[in-house]
Amino acid sequence: MAAEARALRWWAMGLAILLVFTSQASLASDELDRVMAALAQRKHGHVTFTERKFIALLERPVESSGELLYDAPDRLEKRTLKPRAESLVLQAGVVSARRGRRTYVLDLHQYPQILPFIESIRATLAGDRVALERVFQLEFSGSFSDWTLELAPHDAQLAGTVRQIRIAGGQDRVHTVEIREADGDRSVLSIGTELSP
Amino acid sequence: MRPTRATAILLWVILIALAALVAARARYTADLSAFLPRSPSPAQRLLVQQLREGIASRLILAGIEGATPADRARASLELGRRLRATGLFVSVSNGEPVGLDRDRAVLFGNRYLLSPQVTAERFSVAGLHAALSDSIDLLASPAGLLAKSLLPRDPTGEMLAVLDELGEDHRPASTNGAWTSRDGQRALLVAQTRAAGSDTDGQELAVRTIRREFGSTPGSRGLRLEMSGPGVFSVAARATIKHEVLRLSILSTVLILLLLLIVYRSPRAVLLGFIPVASGALAGVAAVALGFGLVHGITLGFGVTLIGESVDYSIYLFIQSRHNPGGSRQQLGGGSRQQLGDSSWQRNLWPTIRLGVLTSIAGFASLLPSGFPGLAQLGLYSIAGLVTAALVTRWVLPELLPQNLHIRDTTPLGVAAAKALRRLHAPRLWLILVPILSGVVLYLHRDTVWNRELTALSPVSAHDQALDSRLRSDLGAPDPRYLIVVSGHDQESALQSAERVGRRLDPLAQDGSIDGYDSPTRYLPSQATQRARQAAIPATTELRERLQQALVGLPLRAERLEPFLQDAEAARTQALLTHDTLAGTSLATGVDALLLRDGERWSALLPLRVSDAFASAISRVQSTVSEAAPGDAVVLDIKGEADRLYSSYLSEVVRLSMAGFVAILVLLIAALRSVTRTVRVVAPLVLAVLTVAAGLVLLGHQLTILHLIGMLLIVAVGSNYALFFDRRSAEGHAGAVALTLASLLLANAATVVGFGVLAFSTVPVLSAMGSTVAPGALLALIFAALLAGDLPDTARA
Numbered sequence: 001m002a003a004e005a006r007a008l009r010w011w012a013m014g015l016a017i018l019l020v021f022t023s024q025a026s027l028a029s030d031e032l033d034r035v036m037a038a039l040a041q042r043k044h045g046h047v048t049f050t051e052r053k054f055i056a057l058l059e060r061p062v063e064s065s066g067e068l069l070y071d072a073p074d075r076l077e078k079r080t081l082k083p084r085a086e087s088l089v090l091q092a093g094v095v096s097a098r099r100g101r102r103t104y105v106l107d108l109h110q111y112p113q114i115l116p117f118i119e120s121i122r123a124t125l126a127g128d129r130v131a132l133e134r135v136f137q138l139e140f141s142g143s144f145s146d147w148t149l150e151l152a153p154h155d156a157q158l159a160g161t162v163r164q165i166r167i168a169g170g171q172d173r174v175h176t177v178e179i180r181e182a183d184g185d186r187s188v189l190s191i192g193t194e195l196s197p
Numbered sequence: 198m199r200p201t202r203a204t205a206i207l208l209w210v211i212l213i214a215l216a217a218l219v220a221a222r223a224r225y226t227a228d229l230s231a232f233l234p235r236s237p238s239p240a241q242r243l244l245v246q247q248l249r250e251g252i253a254s255r256l257i258l259a260g261i262e263g264a265t266p267a268d269r270a271r272a273s274l275e276l277g278r279r280l281r282a283t284g285l286f287v288s289v290s291n292g293e294p295v296g297l298d299r300d301r302a303v304l305f306g307n308r309y310l311l312s313p314q315v316t317a318e319r320f321s322v323a324g325l326h327a328a329l330s331d332s333i334d335l336l337a338s339p340a341g342l343l344a345k346s347l348l349p350r351d352p353t354g355e356m357l358a359v360l361d362e363l364g365e366d367h368r369p370a371s372t373n374g375a376w377t378s379r380d381g382q383r384a385l386l387v388a389q390t391r392a393a394g395s396d397t398d399g400q401e402l403a404v405r406t407i408r409r410e411f412g413s414t415p416g417s418r419g420l421r422l423e424m425s426g427p428g429v430f431s432v433a434a435r436a437t438i439k440h441e442v443l444r445l446s447i448l449s450t451v452l453i454l455l456l457l458l459i460v461y462r463s464p465r466a467v468l469l470g471f472i473p474v475a476s477g478a479l480a481g482v483a484a485v486a487l488g489f490g491l492v493h494g495i496t497l498g499f500g501v502t503l504i505g506e507s508v509d510y511s512i513y514l515f516i517q518s519r520h521n522p523g524g525s526r527q528q529l530g531g532g533s534r535q536q537l538g539d540s541s542w543q544r545n546l547w548p549t550i551r552l553g554v555l556t557s558i559a560g561f562a563s564l565l566p567s568g569f570p571g572l573a574q575l576g577l578y579s580i581a582g583l584v585t586a587a588l589v590t591r592w593v594l595p596e597l598l599p600q601n602l603h604i605r606d607t608t609p610l611g612v613a614a615a616k617a618l619r620r621l622h623a624p625r626l627w628l629i630l631v632p633i634l635s636g637v638v639l640y641l642h643r644d645t646v647w648n649r650e651l652t653a654l655s656p657v658s659a660h661d662q663a664l665d666s667r668l669r670s671d672l673g674a675p676d677p678r679y680l681i682v683v684s685g686h687d688q689e690s691a692l693q694s695a696e697r698v699g700r701r702l703d704p705l706a707q708d709g710s711i712d713g714y715d716s717p718t719r720y721l722p723s724q725a726t727q728r729a730r731q732a733a734i735p736a737t738t739e740l741r742e743r744l745q746q747a748l749v750g751l752p753l754r755a756e757r758l759e760p761f762l763q764d765a766e767a768a769r770t771q772a773l774l775t776h777d778t779l780a781g782t783s784l785a786t787g788v789d790a791l792l793l794r795d796g797e798r799w800s801a802l803l804p805l806r807v808s809d810a811f812a813s814a815i816s817r818v819q820s821t822v823s824e825a826a827p828g829d830a831v832v833l834d835i836k837g838e839a840d841r842l843y844s845s846y847l848s849e850v851v852r853l854s855m856a857g858f859v860a861i862l863v864l865l866i867a868a869l870r871s872v873t874r875t876v877r878v879v880a881p882l883v884l885a886v887l888t889v890a891a892g893l894v895l896l897g898h899q900l901t902i903l904h905l906i907g908m909l910l911i912v913a914v915g916s917n918y919a920l921f922f923d924r925r926s927a928e929g930h931a932g933a934v935a936l937t938l939a940s941l942l943l944a945n946a947a948t949v950v951g952f953g954v955l956a957f958s959t960v961p962v963l964s965a966m967g968s969t970v971a972p973g974a975l976l977a978l979i980f981a982a983l984l985a986g987d988l989p990d991t992a993r994a
Contacts, residue, residue: 051337053336053337055336057345057349057753058336058752059752059753059754062333062334062336062337062752063337064337080337083334083337084334094370
């Protein structure tokens with residue numbers, strides 16, 4: 001079904017964006033290289049998150065929360081617990097989303113717009129800054145202990161949906177990810193406490 | 198009154214010309230039709246319809262193997278694009294999103310007619326509040342981006358409800374954009390042909406097109422294409438049968454010709470001897486074409502065997518006429534050759550042959566009333582073929598024999614045979630062991646003697662069946678075993694009944710008794726349901742008011758939802774969804790697969806997804822379904838129904854064979870006017886049948902209908918031998934014993950060659966027949982000779 005595929009595409013997009021920060025990437029300076037190297041060191045992560053979406057349609061932001069799990073090199077799971085349980089798993093290029101009783105599976109190769117996100121992320125996990133820069137214009141600011149990385153897609157079609165991704169963190173930790181959509185809506189995902197390894 | 202020579206030949210020429218004309222214009226098939234019942238029960242009718250035309254019969258499953266996953270995916274996608282362009286296929290699915298935009302537009306435009314959530318309660322203030330809260334929650338989820346774009350027009354989430362309803366849970370995984378098997382070793386493609394499964398020509402075109410397009414797809418080098426599916430099978434079966442029938446008839450003809458040539462030493466006699474055979478074969482095909490309108494390939498394959506039997510008549514004529522008193526005989530080369538065309542043959546030998554032909558007819562006639570068209574065709578073919586061959590041998594062949602035709606004297610052959618027999622004769626008591634040993638073997642294997650599954654008849658090889666089940670499990674598309682069939686006098690009533698049944702099934706799906714079900718009403722709800730959904734939507738002013746109240750406490754302003762109010766108002770009066778509205782979408786494919794018209798009746802099919810472990814839930818489904826739509830709904834167990842069908846064939850054939858056997862007995866008693874003589878004729882046949890059955894079982898074969906038919910044939914063929922021996926014994930006439938033996942030996946050898954060749958066929962039904970009759974005929978001759986009483990001394994002959 002078209003709409004179903006579309007929904008999945010959005011999910012995958014969300015996930016792709018998510019990956020950008022969790023895995024962390026090569027940056028624009030020595031500091032960026034340091035941050036990236038530090039991030040690449042991390043093989044496993046399990047944290048809580050809170051996400052707020054600011055949508056023009058709504059008078060106040062909607063909030064969701066849950067857990068994020070990451071296992072090097074290419075498995076990422078976003079487990080939303082509130083307001084309702086659902087999960088999104090990326091493993092080896094395949095996204096599966098579970099909502100209610102249903103599971104959707106999506107092969108990223110079918111969605112060439114998303115593929116660059118994922119592929120560059122995978123490359124980034126291995127410390128490949130070049131791959132990340134193939135898809136995004138990178139802008140690094142701050143220091144190793146307190147940094148901000150701004151990603152802007154090169155691709156016009158991609159930029160038509162997501163204008164900018166802004167990732168803030170310190171050392172090998174990501175603190176927030178802010179996604180700015182082309183229509184002015186945005187979402188802010190804040191990483192909370194570390195859970196058991 | 199005996200026809201004059203000219204009339205007999207003229208009649209023969211005319212009839213053969215007519216038969217040739219009919220045979221040339223006949224329709225030949227190799228699909229399942231030979232195995233489907235002629236007068237089915239309602240459940241069987243549906244089964245047959247599904248097998249012949251149902252969506253499952255139109256599916257071609259293909260797997261591409263070899264090279265790298267990327268190569269396979271590229272080849273699959275390219276092949277898919279090429280096949281879609283041919284127009285031969287309703288759909289070609291391989292993971293490529295095709296026509297999704299149109300599907301989506303139709304779904305979105307008709308969401309209020311399609312969504313099962315559209316009820317009056319949902320459009321009450323409380324219902325709207327709940328629906329809107331859900332949608333706002335959804336905005337927070339990863340799917341939020343989609344939900345956001347839909348929200349102003351569809352704040353109650355009907356589009357997602359429709360998608361949920363239609364979602365395919367069992368889609369294969371994809372790699373590089375193409376469907377792939379679970380182990381990742383094959384790219385998968387499913388094509389649905391426009392041609393029905395029973396249209397073998399159409400299926401052949403589809404199969405050939407797929408092969409050709411694959412072969413010319415760039416990058417297909419190093420890749421292998423494997424195909425499966427009912428259409429692929431029937432195409433392959435037809436090709437095999439065609440090829441085998443041709444090969445086997447040529448082979449057995451050549452072998453029999455050689456055999457006769459060695460014995461007769463006269464090419465002309467050999468050729469003349471084949472006149473009754475060819476006439477019989479033609480007459481058989483013509484009779485089947487006239488009687489059934491359609492000749493099945495299997496019937497032709499069976500025709501091969503009749504070569505072996507119908508050639509017997511001319512053998513008897515040529516060899517045995519030598520010793521009839523008063524026959525004009527021309528001795529050549531010191532008495533080693535004899536002249537043929539003896540008219541007294543007709544007085545002395547013809548009655549015995551006639552009785553043999555009649556017993557064969559009695560046997561085959563028992564197949565005519567069979568509900569199994571394959572068998573009925575076989576019966577008719579044999580009767581027409583044998584009668585024609587016998588009549589031609591009796592009335593036409595003698596007239597065609599030139600005065601100077603001679604064959605070698607076969608007396609020495611008969612003398613040698615008689616000697617060998619006499620040596621066996623002394624300890625004849627050992628024969629009593631035959632029925633005892635056979636009986637013991639059959640008794641010990643009594644549970645596994647019969648194969649009771651329909652697949653026993655399938656012309657599909659075990660290798661191909663394994664490929665089929667592998668591709669099916671890769672695709673996650675097992676054969677649906679259970680099907681609820683809901684019928685009505687028109688489309689609307691069938692759909693309404695299907696909706697009633699669906700409402701009763703939902704709780705079973707929820708509590709896990711069944712995994713789920715599909716229904717045409719998901720793609721095309723009944724008009725009544727659509728109207729009810731329209732009626733559930735309030736008019737704009739009312740809806741606006743309720744929306745205001747429903748939004749209290751929610752972070753959404755009513756002004757944002759103006760597009761929703763417009764869409765809802767339009768939905769209240771929009772044209773109802775029909776089959777035409779769906780044309781060209783994958784929804785139409787769904788409806789076509791599940792909604793069938795059969796004359797004046799419409800049937801909605803609801804395939805059940807039931808895991809094997811829960812097959813017991815079927816009885817619950819059954820009672821649920823019959824409550825929901827009494828009299829209109831049945832649960833069809835497809836595999837069970839098919840096996841029941843075969844079981845019924847099997848028991849029918851057992852009954853018919855018994856009837857045939859009894860008919861033969863009655864005929865023999867009437868003709869021989871002696872129970873003792875009848876027993877003497879029948880005993881060797883019974884022994885032969887028992888021995889063959891025991892032998893097959895010992896060799897690990899499971900017996901099928903075709904083996905049973907083979908046994909009937911042993912009786913039919915063997916009765917000729919037994920009758921000749923009986924005639925000799927009864928008449929106490931020793932003179933022609935050697936020649937009788939010689940002719941029987943030759944006739945038997947021809948039969949054994951004809952059926953023996955068939956035993957090597959790769960078509961299971963043909964090889965079953967061959968491996969039964971070839972040894973059976975030989976044994977029948979031996980037993981008949983042994984039981985014939987003491988043979989007169991041939992030295993006096």
